[in-house]
Amino acid sequence: MVTETPAPESNGAARTVDAKPMDKVADIGRDIGEYIRQQRNNAKISLRQLSKLAGVSNPYLSQIERGVRKPSAEILQQIAKGLRISAEALYVQAGILDLPVGGPVPDAIRADTELSERQKQVLLDVYESFRRENRAVNPTEPTTAESEPEE
Known part of the structure; x- marks a missing residue:
């Protein structure tokens, strides 16, 4: 994967560099966190409420939403239960499952x-x-x- 990043020695001009594997993992964590936050906001529940419903600590859930932590499949299942959505939707978003065939x-x-x-x-x-x-x-x-x- 190739990304554009500002060159540190330049005045903000972009240069092409290869993304590191850990950067890809961080992107997945950010994506699932953003998706969870979006679903939580759609459900109109607070972070604290979801924390209680899912049985996940408030700080840990906050870290997931911010992309700092990448949750396990078990944690995703608990979050899905708290959000009343399918665990499969979270697994697809997290890259654990492939997106179902569609059209x-x-x-x-x-x-x-x-x-x-x-x-x-x-x-x-x-x-x-x-x-x-x-x-x-x-x-x-x-x-x-x-x-x-x-x-």
């Missing part, structure tokens, strides 16, 4: 920040049930991956 509709549903994780999952389930029904009625129709235009 334009599932990707748009997952990207919508105004929907809760539960609402997204319900929409995805309904969408997939319609697609399964249509494939059963007309099995010669191509699947999503086959019908998507190449870019």
Whole structure:
């Protein structure tokens, strides 16, 4: 991975350097922390409330949200329970699981920040049930991956 950083010896001009592996880990920690904070804000609960609901100490949860600490899968599961979202959503965000295969509709549903994780999952389930029904009625129709235009 290549990143742009200001050269220390210059007057702020950017130079290209290889990112260190630990920088990548820090980026993942920041990403999951930002995602958790966003979900907490969407749920309209305080850091202290989530700490109690998840059974995670307030300082540790704060460090996770700030990207200082990278939580384990077990901690993510506790946080997901406190937020009432799927642990899978946090695992994907943290890079523990790969993003489920999609297409334009599932990707748009997952990207919508105004929907809760539960609402997204319900929409995805309904969408997939319609697609399964249509494939059963007309099995010669191509699947999503086959019908998507190449870019």
